[in-house]
């Protein structure tokens with residue numbers, strides 16, 4: 001596996017691959033890779049000629065009071081994980097944005113609720129960095145985990161609206177043995193917080209199983225079960241628009257974010 005730290009070299013490499021007619025796959029990450037990230041690499045590997053994983057902790061998507069400076073980092077462990085998953089090139093840019101960078105990609109509507117409402121500027125930061133990753137790597141296909149369900153919806157909207165030549169593939173959420181959704185931020189949890197955090201997925205699964213109950217009753221059931229310091233939201237939403245639904249008519253999703261101290265944990269499940 002090759003490691004590139006220069007954005008200019010990455011641009012040159014992807015142009016060369018394109019000229020040779022190779023199909024390029026991209027797994028964008030912020031590092032501190034876990035089994036969830038690895039499952040994305042494993043899913044994409046057989047679909048492409050060259051598999052690129054990017055590792056960049058993107059400052060644009062962190063708010064001023066968020067954990068950018070203490071975001072967990074383990075570049076050596078990450079390189080080993082990529083190698084084991086058959087990644088051809090690990091792109092870890094030292095500087096990713098040019099000095100006079102002045103473009104922002106903003107997707108409206110679908111970003112107005114949930115994470116978008118609670119983290120102003122977050123999705124602009126995500127869409128902007130991902131758009132540049134698509135340009136730099138010339139990816140034909142890129143994979144994003146369903147764990148960040150709204151992020152996936154935002155990026156799909158961006159690709160469609162801007163007619164970007166990249167296919168977006170969703171990767172199923174991966175859980176730890178105890179059921180907690182895998183996240184690089186799980187390392188922040190104390191033993192006690194982690195135990196209480198298990199009520200998040202337990203509540204979601206109970207809401208999923210309560211097929212005879214109305215949306216309102218399922219939400220009440222979920223709220224009773226969740227033990228967290230602050231429930232940022234628990235919502236039943238349309239699987240595409242992410243607008244809240246009062247009755248189940250088509251594909252829907254339950255989204256939840258609970259806080260444990262300063263750590264926000266996201267989870268979601270399919271309904272129906």
Ligand code: PAF
Pocket residue numbers: 028029030056058061126129130148151
């Ligand atoms: O999901 C993430 O890790 C990040 O939001 C992403 C897509 C790599 C953009 O920085």
